[in-house]
Amino acid sequence: MSSAGRRRYGLATRLLFAQVVVLLASLLTAGLVALLLGPSLFHGHVLQVRPVWDPEELLHIERGFREASFVALSAGLLISLGCAIAVTWWMTRGMQRTLDALTTAAAEVSRGHLSARVSSAGGGAELDTLAGAFNLMAGQLESTEATRRRLLSDLAHELRTPISTIQLYCEGLSDGVLQWDEGTERVLTEHTGRLARLAGDIDDVSRAEEGRLELDLVPVAVGHLLASAVESHQDAFARAGVRLRDERGSADDVLVHVDVHRVRQVLDNLLRNALRHTPPEGTVVVSARRAGEEVHVTVTDSGDGIPADQLDHVFERFYRGDTARDRDHGGSGIGLTISRAIADAHGGSLTASSAGPGQGSSFTLRLPSPARQRPPRGEGTGRT
Ligand SMILES: Nc1ncnc2c1ncn2[C@@H]1O[C@H](COP(=O)(O)OP(=O)(O)OP(=O)(O)O)[C@@H](O)[C@H]1O
Numbered sequence: 001m002s003s004a005g006r007r008r009y010g011l012a013t014r015l016l017f018a019q020v021v022v023l024l025a026s027l028l029t030a031g032l033v034a035l036l037l038g039p040s041l042f043h044g045h046v047l048q049v050r051p052v053w054d055p056e057e058l059l060h061i062e063r064g065f066r067e068a069s070f071v072a073l074s075a076g077l078l079i080s081l082g083c084a085i086a087v088t089w090w091m092t093r094g095m096q097r098t099l100d101a102l103t104t105a106a107a108e109v110s111r112g113h114l115s116a117r118v119s120s121a122g123g124g125a126e127l128d129t130l131a132g133a134f135n136l137m138a139g140q141l142e143s144t145e146a147t148r149r150r151l152l153s154d155l156a157h158e159l160r161t162p163i164s165t166i167q168l169y170c171e172g173l174s175d176g177v178l179q180w181d182e183g184t185e186r187v188l189t190e191h192t193g194r195l196a197r198l199a200g201d202i203d204d205v206s207r208a209e210e211g212r213l214e215l216d217l218v219p220v221a222v223g224h225l226l227a228s229a230v231e232s233h234q235d236a237f238a239r240a241g242v243r244l245r246d247e248r249g250s251a252d253d254v255l256v257h258v259d260v261h262r263v264r265q266v267l268d269n270l271l272r273n274a275l276r277h278t279p280p281e282g283t284v285v286v287s288a289r290r291a292g293e294e295v296h297v298t299v300t301d302s303g304d305g306i307p308a309d310q311l312d313h314v315f316e317r318f319y320r321g322d323t324a325r326d327r328d329h330g331g332s333g334i335g336l337t338i339s340r341a342i343a344d345a346h347g348g349s350l351t352a353s354s355a356g357p358g359q360g361s362s363f364t365l366r367l368p369s370p371a372r373q374r375p376p377r378g379e380g381t382g383r384t
């Protein structure tokens with residue numbers, strides 16, 4: 001059958017056709033056997049019973065045998081045909097329903113209705129597996145699409161403030177309502193800087209979420225990593241009147257294979273967050289310790305704290321807690337998303353804990369020791 005023909009005839013027709021072919025072949029064989037062998041066998045048996053027969057009587061008996069054979073074969077054909085139709089209907093009913101549902105759902109998905117799903121319609125284990133795989137695919141498409149939409153709306157939301165501020169200042173300057181002075185320059189620089197930072201952060205987030213973060217792994221002592229991070233934040237902490245304590249402890253000399261720039265990015269974000277959320281006179285402690293096969297770096301502050309129901313959300317893109325909603329002082333809410341992705345890319349993790357509002361918070365970066373770390377893919381360049 002040509003492929004066009006296969007397309008024209010449905011599953012039920014083709015299955016019935018196949019059964020009829022088998023049926024006719026069996027009938028033909030049975031008919032030929034009954035026609036060629038049956039009469040002589042029957043004749044032999046009749047003569048064994050009584051060697052001499054009246055020819056009329058013999059003819060009558062043999063006609064009876066032929067008619068009985070014909071009726072048996074015809075009845076067999078009709079019953080088999082009925083069975084073939086019933087079996088085909090029974091088998092294809094469930095399959096057809098599942099296939100129709102799959103076709104409709106696929107068409108829905110192609111039109112952008114990603115919530116379309118297929119329910120099991122008794123088409124057999126294989127079709128149920130296919131329907132399950134389809135539902136999984138549709139579910140993943142739906143969640144990717146939801147993430148994309150949320151990212152776009154978050155992004156638009158984030159861009160609106162700096163863009164409208166810059167726009168207002170530009171209009172003010174061109175109308176002569178505003179003068180170019182130090183204040184104007186500061187505001188414009190701050191908001192253009194914010195846009196530039198946002199662009200960089202978005203790039204990092206999408207790389208991290210697609211697993212495209214490139215790591216340049218080098219061996220470095222934990223103490224060295226922490227010392228340089230703490231040192232670069234000392235001034236900001238001193239200005240804000242917050243104590244910054246460095247308690248490196250047992251992990252000081254431990255070597256880790258990390259991308260120094262990326263891990264610094266994590267530490268900088270943790271320290272900036274701690275400073276932003278700790279009032280003057282508060283304390284932020286940076287500590288590191290060996291924990292089995294891992295090194296744990298913890299930044300603990302005595303500041304705002306995080307309510308239990310928000311602990312997991314702080315790692316979501318663009319999430320900002322109530323105390324950080326003021327955009328002029330808070331960040332874009334991407335720092336922890338990127339930080340966690342960086343920790344994951346190193347084969348480690350980043351987690352948060354807090355006893356609740358006003359009780360301070362603690363962020364722990366876990367880095368595997370060199371023996372447990374995944375080897376860099378491109379040996380020689382050290383890039384993964
Ligand atoms: N030490 C902390 N104490 C209390 N809340 C915190 C602390 N660190 C983070 N958070 C909460 O988690 C949110 C997300 O932090 P994240 O670092 O991702 O974003 P951000 O600091 O607001 O902006 P940026 O993208 O500039 O880092 C913060 O807005 C804040 O609500």
Ligand SMILES: [Mg+2]
Pocket residue numbers: 269272273331333334335336
């Ligand atoms: Mg931050």
